[in-house]
Amino acid sequence: MNAYESLQQRSREIAVYNSAASLLSWDQETYMPVKAGAYRAEQLGQLAGLAHRLSTSVEMGDWIKACEDHLPTCADEEETALRAANVREWRRDYDRATKLPTRLVEELARTTSLAREAWAQARKESNFSAFAPWLGKILELVREQAEGWxxxxxxxxxxxxxxxxxxxxxxxxxxxxxxxxxxxxxxxxxxxxxxxxxxxxxxxxxxxxxxxxxxxxxxxxxxxxxxxxxxxxxxxxxxxxxxxxxxxxxxxxxxxxxxxxxxxxxxxxxxxxxxxxxxxxxxxxxxxxxxxxxxxxxxxxxxxxxxxxxxxxxxxxxxxxxxxxxxxxxxxxxxxxxxxxxxxxxxxxxxxxxxxxxxxxxxxxxxxxxxxxxxxxxxxxxxxxxxxxxxxxxxxxxxxxxxxxxxxxxxxxxxxxxxxxxxxxxxxxxxxxxxxxxxxxxxxxxxxxxxxxxxxxxxxxxxxxxxxxxxxxxxxxxxxxxxxxxxxxxxxxxxxxx
Amino acid sequence: MNAYESLQQRSREIAVYNSAASLLSWDQETYMPVKAGAYRAEQLGQLAGLAHRLSTSVEMGDWIKACEDHLPTCADEEETALRAANVREWRRDYDRATKLPTRLVEELARTTSLAREAWAQARKESNFSAFAPWLGKILELVREQAEGWxxxxxxxxxxxxxxxxxxxxxxxxxxxxxxxxxxxxxxxxxxxxxxxxxxxxxxxxxxxxxxxxxxxxxxxxxxxxxxxxxxxxxxxxxxxxxxxxxxxxxxxxxxxxxxxxxxxxxxxxxxxxxxxxxxxxxxxxxxxxxxxxxxxxxxxxxxxxxxxxxxxxxxxxxxxxxxxxxxxxxxxxxxxxxxxxxxxxxxxxxxxxxxxxxxxxxxxxxxxxxxxxxxxxxxxxxxxxxxxxxxxxxxxxxxxxxxxxxxxxxxxxxxxxxxxxxxxxxxxxxxxxxxxxxxxxxxxxxxxxxxxxxxxxxxxxxxxxxxxxxxxxxxxxxxxxxxxxxxxxxxxxxxxxx
Structure with a gap:
């Protein structure tokens, strides 16, 4: 398998996990029994973690680099153009996913999960000051994201x-x-x-x-x-x-x-x-x-x-x-x-x-x-x-x-x-x-x-x-x-x- | 993490993938749009493959062996008994999953998938001779399974x-x-x-x-x-x-x-x-x-x-x-x-x-x-x-x-x-x-x-x-x-x- 085929295969493998997660999320909004929520969060978290590990792996970066250095050619011009576009987009996703330190990604996930609760409560009470510190924290983190990217x-x-x-x-x-x-x-x-x-x-x-x-x-x-x-x-x-x-x-x-x-x-x-x-x-x-x-x-x-x-x-x-x-x-x-x-x-x-x-x-x-x-x-x-x-x-x-x-x-x-x-x-x-x-x-x-x-x-x-x-x-x-x-x-x- | 905790964690990780597959299967029987069947098979196949690889990995065998040699003790007698039973059952599952050659597992999957179609047709036509060769093949394979186990x-x-x-x-x-x-x-x-x-x-x-x-x-x-x-x-x-x-x-x-x-x-x-x-x-x-x-x-x-x-x-x-x-x-x-x-x-x-x-x-x-x-x-x-x-x-x-x-x-x-x-x-x-x-x-x-x-x-x-x-x-x-x-x-x- 050449680097391009490896990328294709890995990309499709990740899509399978993401699509399974989509069903889990859809089910959560439509048919899931109420008490199943806690385990559902675990399932979604684990699948997201797996997809993230696969998306940000070192070999993924190596394959992209290899394709950038030398895209496997193909007699069909259209197919060659598609391959080039795929590689360009894989690079974009890979860079956005790998440029942020794990600490920041985790802190954002934790903060927004708590901030969402705080926001819902603040809105209910129309009390901006209860949400303000969360928004401040989130702005700090997204600024750090922007610097990373x-x-x-x-x-x-x-x-x-x-x-x-x-x-x-x-x-x-x-x-x-x-x-x-x-x-x-x-x-x-x-x-x-x-x-x-x-x-x-x-x-x-x-x-x-x-x-x-x-x-x-x-x-x-x-x-x-x-x-x-x-x-x-x-x-x-x-x-x-x-x-x-x-x-x-x-x-x-x-x-x-x-x-x-x-x-x-x-x-x-x-x-x-x-x-x-x-x-x-x-x-x-x-x-x-x-x-x-x-x-x-x-x-x-x-x-x-x-x-x-x-x-x-x-x-x-x-x-x-x-x-x-x-x-x-x-x-x-x-x-x-x-x-x-x-x-x-x-x-x-x-x-x-x-x-x-x-x-x-x-x-x-x-x-x-x-x-x-x-x-x-x-x-x-x-x-x-x-x-x-x-x-x-x-x-x-x-x-x-x-x-x-x-x-x-x-x-x-x-x-x-x-x-x-x-x-x-x-x-x-x-x-x-x-x-x-x-x-x-x-x-x-x-x-x-x-x-x-x-x-x-x-x-x-x-x-x-x-x-x-x-x-x-x-x-x-x-x-x-x-x-x-x-x-x-x-x-x-x-x-x-x- | 000791060997017992590693087994617990791995076992729960596998259960997450299996339970996601259960939702995919349930959905297939209840709400899935008809044209989604082909990709659903791919999703289920990939999740089953992942769960199988994790269940049969070398480290899984090493952890089980380590627990058999020396079960992490625990002050609570009941908890110790539970742990011993878990280790016994992990061993049972591991042996059954690893004793068969991959070739046989794959041949069984392929054969039964085709045999199911042949059986459905044979039953429709009440034509045993159309199913007989499939049953013969399946019996060969399950005998081989039995020898393996x-x-x-x-x-x-x-x-x-x-x-x-x-x-x-x-x-x-x-x-x-x-x-x-x-x-x-x-x-x-x-x-x-x-x-x-x-x-x-x-x-x-x-x-x-x-x-x-x-x-x-x-x-x-x-x-x-x-x-x-x-x-x-x-x-x-x-x-x-x-x-x-x-x-x-x-x-x-x-x-x-x-x-x-x-x-x-x-x-x-x-x-x-x-x-x-x-x-x-x-x-x-x-x-x-x-x-x-x-x-x-x-x-x-x-x-x-x-x-x-x-x-x-x-x-x-x-x-x-x-x-x-x-x-x-x-x-x-x-x-x-x-x-x-x-x-x-x-x-x-x-x-x-x-x-x-x-x-x-x-x-x-x-x-x-x-x-x-x-x-x-x-x-x-x-x-x-x-x-x-x-x-x-x-x-x-x-x-x-x-x-x-x-x-x-x-x-x-x-x-x-x-x-x-x-x-x-x-x-x-x-x-x-x-x-x-x-x-x-x-x-x-x-x-x-x-x-x-x-x-x-x-x-x-x-x-x-x-x-x-x-x-x-x-x-x-x-x-x-x-x-x-x-x-x-x-x-x-x-x-x-x-």
């Missing part, structure tokens, strides 16, 4: 790199600033247009079994292969992959509002289609792995928003849904559509509509950069949050639970993660625009609830490439230009007719 | 040892002969007593959700902890353990007959109670592991038959069940009870009642010994099966699908497995008899559907000991005598009033 401009970039390879704060900042500049003046108009209908009119009696049937029907229409996946119930909606033909979604049900489970399923099925569109022959190697959080999120948001919240979508589906749920018959399609596209300033990011959502991200992006650089002291976080929030949203923050304590990310040490949500939003609109331009007849398809050609285009432009290109290269190749705010803004304006 | 009297004993440690064919034969001698003359009378009611009267409309509610209620009444376990649906009922607080049962539903899922659940919950009764602090070591198939089966059968098919059980539960399923109200309790205790010769083992079931086992026990010794040639199996079957059951065998091709065991290389079913039956009756004798007030409890004291007795006498004693020692300790046929025969006679 290295960076050229700012420590924050080294963190961002973990979620969005190649992204740099200095490049994102102008895009986000442009977005904010265009979005802010639009919001009062969107709120006015969509605020006319009382949301209570959407409430009705939507039995869970009916919601499940509808969700499956929509997921299948999108092209999600339910013979290679599932939809289950969990407290938090998520999508997880546990093999090349095994991708599972979850959602949660509200018997008074079927749209929350449906949009949840469309969002997760968007992630799932990406997973199902990765080439299974590359499973377990970088070429068969998703590229970045921003790209993953572009897929979920495109299906949830550009497709699922469109008028075309509901013109087709609303009559069917009204058959399933007779309570809806009193609500005209146009009013229903306005309700599921309602724009309104809210304190809580996860409850936000697709327009104001981005302001939540811009706020966090600004603040977490300042926290990492030290420009903003932890003790000053609530005040900084609250004043910037009011600037952006024109409403005051009533308490820290609905302010800087609302998200779990920082407590888990996930700093640099937030911007990927808005990258996903912008990429979704940009990709959708490109698809409509490039695929003849796509608009007619969408009006007839036919999604095959859209999915085929996404597979071709995004899914099948795995980690071959960087996220910005991939978007450039698919749409002809780098990620920008214009397509999202055009999408919003067209949608609301302004 | 070693034995004193006959090769069959080395196989039996894998399912029932310490059991020997020469010891079982007289017990089984005695059972047959007593059972055979009784059967016509039992058939007559129970044959008066037409089984079609049991048929009705039993919605699955109602069956599920009843099954959960009964399992909980038995003491099965549903916070440390689950009940799901699968094609074949089974019980699997994937952690110290995670034991999962499955059953299948027939909407025309609720008793099949209920007795299935009582049987599997009997296994599950054994699993839940093992001491969780010993999980992953022999002291926290079930003892043998015969002991496991004694627990499932005791709950299914001695408890679940008793008059006392139904006097309590029948009125509740009639509330759940109004179709039953036309069927008087006594007639219902006769129907669920119907004795009738049948060709298929898995459909047999608890009395004739044992004749199916006696037939297989006799035949598989002769196949292993070579006294019976594979080509002569159908004729030998059919003539002995007719002697035992007084009905002819219509074809091999309902004869020697009906079971999957031999195709999987499971030879020496069958007798453990009847050992379970005899042990169940013997243990139940001992419990009634030893626990004051137990009979009154059972009449009131209170099972706590029965379960406590089983935990104390059976579950908590793990693999500390041999199966025959354990039965001797619990009941005062070795496994014999008398208690099962007494149970049958008392039950049917003869």
């Amino acid at each position: 290295g960076y050229s401009t700012c420590a924050y970039d080294a963190l961002l790199e973990g979620y969005e390879p190649g992204a740099r704060a200095a490049d994102l900042a102008p895009v986000f600033a442009d977005l904010q500049k265009q979005l802010t003046p639009l919001l009062p108009r969107l709120q006015k247009i969509t605020g006319a209908i009382d949301p209570v009119r959407l409430e009705g009696n939507y039995p869970i079994s009916g919601q499940q049937a509808l969700n499956r029907q929509v997921a299948e229409a999108m092209g999600f292969d339910l013979d290679a996946g599932r939809i289950d119930t969990a407290v938090h909606p998520f999508c997880t992959e546990m093999g090349p033909k095994d991708c599972r979604l979850t959602t949660r049900y509200n018997e008074r509002d079927f749209t929350s489970s449906l949009f949840g399923v469309m969002h997760e099925a968007g992630h799932g289609l990406y997973s199902q569109g990765l080439l299974s022959e590359h499973f377990g190697t970088p070429m068969g792995t998703y590229l970045s959080l921003g790209i993953h999120e572009s897929q979920s948001r495109l299906w949830e928003n550009q497709v699922g919240r469109s008028r075309e979508f509901w013109r087709h589906w609303y009559p069917l849904v009204c058959e399933q749920f007779p309570d809806l018959k009193a609500l005209p399609l146009e009013e229903f559509w306005l309700l599921v596209n309602r724009v309104k300033s809210t304190h809580i990011r996860v409850e936000a509509d697709e327009a104001t959502y981005n302001l939540h991200i811009i706020l966090r992006f600004e603040i977490e950069q300042k926290l990492v650089s030290g420009e903003l002291a932890v003790a000053d976080l609530p005040q900084a949050w609250n004043s910037r929030f009011e600037e952006l949203f024109q409403i005051p923050v009533p308490d820290d639970a609905r302010g800087c304590l609302q998200d779990t990310h920082w407590a888990l040490g996930l700093i640099g993660y937030f911007p990927t949500y808005t990258l996903g939003t912008l990429n979704a609109a940009q990709l959708f625009h490109a698809a409509v331009k490039q695929v003849p007849g796509l608009e007619a398809d969408l009006q007839e609830a036919k999604y095959t050609r859209l999915l085929t285009w996404l597979k071709d432009k995004i899914h099948r490439h795995g980690r071959r290109y960087s996220p910005s290269e991939l978007i450039q190749r698919a749409t002809g230009e780098p990620t920008c705010a214009i397509y999202f803004m055009d999408y919003l304006k067209a949608k609301y007719g302004i | 070693g034995y004193s009297t006959c090769a069959y004993d080395a196989l039996l040892e894998g399912y029932e440690p310490g059991a020997r064919a020469a010891d079982l034969a007289p017990v089984f002969a005695d059972l047959q001698k007593q059972l055979t003359p009784l059967l016509p009378r039992l058939q007559k007593i129970t044959g008066a009611i037409d089984p079609v009267r049991l048929e009705g409309n039993y919605p699955i959700s109602g069956q599920q509610a009843l099954n959960r209620q009964v399992a909980e009444a038995m003491g099965f902890d549903l916070d440390a376990g689950r009940i799901d649906t699968a094609v074949h009922p089974f019980c699997t353990e994937m952690g110290p607080k995670d034991c999962r049962l499955t059953t299948r539903y027939n909407e025309r007959d609720f008793t099949s899922s209920l007795f299935g659940v009582m049987h599997e919950a009997g296994h599950g109670l054994y699993s839940q009764g093992l001491l969780s602090e010993h999980f992953g070591t022999p002291m926290g592991t079930y003892l043998s198939l015969g002991i496991h089966e004694s627990q499932s059968r005791l709950w299914e038959n001695q408890v679940g098919r008793s008059r006392e059980f139904w006097r309590h539960w029948y009125p509740l069940v009639c509330e759940q399923f109004p179709d039953l109200k036309a069927l008087p309790l006594e007639e219902f009870w006769l129907l669920v205790n119907r004795v009738k010769s049948t060709h298929i083992r898995v459909e047999a009642d608890e009395a004739t079931y044992n004749l199916h086992i006696i037939l297989r026990f006799e035949i598989e010994q002769k196949l292993v010794s070579g006294e019976l040639a594979v080509a002569d199996l159908p004729q030998a099966w059919n003539s002995r079957f007719e002697e035992l059951f007084q009905i002819p065998v219509p074809d091999d699908a309902r004869g020697c091709l009906q079971d999957t065991h031999w195709a999987l290389g499971l030879i020496g497995y069958f007798p453990t079913y009847t050992l379970g039956t005899l042990n169940a009756a013997q243990l139940f008899h001992a419990a009634v004798k030893q626990v004051p007030g137990l009979e009154a409890d059972l009449q009131e559907a209170k099972y706590t004291r029965l379960l406590t007795w089983l935990k104390d006498k059976i579950h908590r000991h793990g693999r500390r004693y041999s199966p025959s020692e354990l039965i001797q300790r619990a009941t005062g005598e070795p496994t014999c046929a008398i208690y099962f025969m007494d149970y049958l006679k008392a039950k049917y009033g003869i």
Whole structure:
């Protein structure tokens, strides 16, 4: 076996352990008996430890070096390019995994595990000072992480790199600033247009079994292969992959509002289609792995928003849904559509509509950069949050639970993660625009609830490439230009007719 | 870390991988998407390989030897005895795992995997000659296994040892002969007593959700902890353990007959109670592991038959069940009870009642010994099966699908497995008899559907000991005598009033 084959084999071996761990985690969120939690943590810990030891072993480093010095050649040019990309990505993963001292990795795991508890309690009591010392400690540790990984401009970039390879704060900042500049003046108009209908009119009696049937029907229409996946119930909606033909979604049900489970399923099925569109022959190697959080999120948001919240979508589906749920018959399609596209300033990011959502991200992006650089002291976080929030949203923050304590990310040490949500939003609109331009007849398809050609285009432009290109290269190749705010803004304006 | 602690740690580490594999297998039978099968096989294969390498490593042998030479002492006598038993069992497992050449292990895995397909096809077509070459090959390989493991009297004993440690064919034969001698003359009378009611009267409309509610209620009444376990649906009922607080049962539903899922659940919950009764602090070591198939089966059968098919059980539960399923109200309790205790010769083992079931086992026990010794040639199996079957059951065998091709065991290389079913039956009756004798007030409890004291007795006498004693020692300790046929025969006679 040459060094490249050894890397392939080892990479696939590690993927087997990671995919077994994915099943253990999925089961923990769906079917696991409550008392099994302690041992489950042991199982997950041991599998993670094994995968980490294999990923960071000396021979792994030797094989990568050997391939960098001399990549085993191959008559097929395409295959050679794939090999080179795999080696580049193995190097990236290996360096990120081995550059940190074990002491730091363990301290981060221990600290975030405790910080998560402290955060949950602090949020419950809306007591920032109980969480502040933990956040301080976490910032110290992630700064040390960033130093370990290295960076050229700012420590924050080294963190961002973990979620969005190649992204740099200095490049994102102008895009986000442009977005904010265009979005802010639009919001009062969107709120006015969509605020006319009382949301209570959407409430009705939507039995869970009916919601499940509808969700499956929509997921299948999108092209999600339910013979290679599932939809289950969990407290938090998520999508997880546990093999090349095994991708599972979850959602949660509200018997008074079927749209929350449906949009949840469309969002997760968007992630799932990406997973199902990765080439299974590359499973377990970088070429068969998703590229970045921003790209993953572009897929979920495109299906949830550009497709699922469109008028075309509901013109087709609303009559069917009204058959399933007779309570809806009193609500005209146009009013229903306005309700599921309602724009309104809210304190809580996860409850936000697709327009104001981005302001939540811009706020966090600004603040977490300042926290990492030290420009903003932890003790000053609530005040900084609250004043910037009011600037952006024109409403005051009533308490820290609905302010800087609302998200779990920082407590888990996930700093640099937030911007990927808005990258996903912008990429979704940009990709959708490109698809409509490039695929003849796509608009007619969408009006007839036919999604095959859209999915085929996404597979071709995004899914099948795995980690071959960087996220910005991939978007450039698919749409002809780098990620920008214009397509999202055009999408919003067209949608609301302004 | 001393050698004993190293063994403990390694043993627990292996248990983590095995328990992860248990979840993968359980998921495969319950929720896995159909297309995920190929990768699932890869995951299971890799985890099994890892567990095998760890179990058979040289250091494992060295640690066992070190403990045999000098067991780390301990002030606590009980703890010292436990340690000695653990070391004895680690030795047993290590020897059985390492005595076979890798070539043989791999050939067996490959052969039985293909033989299983060939068997399924042969059974479908009732074509023994298509399966005969596979059975011949398997017999060759298991004989080689037996030689590798070693034995004193006959090769069959080395196989039996894998399912029932310490059991020997020469010891079982007289017990089984005695059972047959007593059972055979009784059967016509039992058939007559129970044959008066037409089984079609049991048929009705039993919605699955109602069956599920009843099954959960009964399992909980038995003491099965549903916070440390689950009940799901699968094609074949089974019980699997994937952690110290995670034991999962499955059953299948027939909407025309609720008793099949209920007795299935009582049987599997009997296994599950054994699993839940093992001491969780010993999980992953022999002291926290079930003892043998015969002991496991004694627990499932005791709950299914001695408890679940008793008059006392139904006097309590029948009125509740009639509330759940109004179709039953036309069927008087006594007639219902006769129907669920119907004795009738049948060709298929898995459909047999608890009395004739044992004749199916006696037939297989006799035949598989002769196949292993070579006294019976594979080509002569159908004729030998059919003539002995007719002697035992007084009905002819219509074809091999309902004869020697009906079971999957031999195709999987499971030879020496069958007798453990009847050992379970005899042990169940013997243990139940001992419990009634030893626990004051137990009979009154059972009449009131209170099972706590029965379960406590089983935990104390059976579950908590793990693999500390041999199966025959354990039965001797619990009941005062070795496994014999008398208690099962007494149970049958008392039950049917003869």
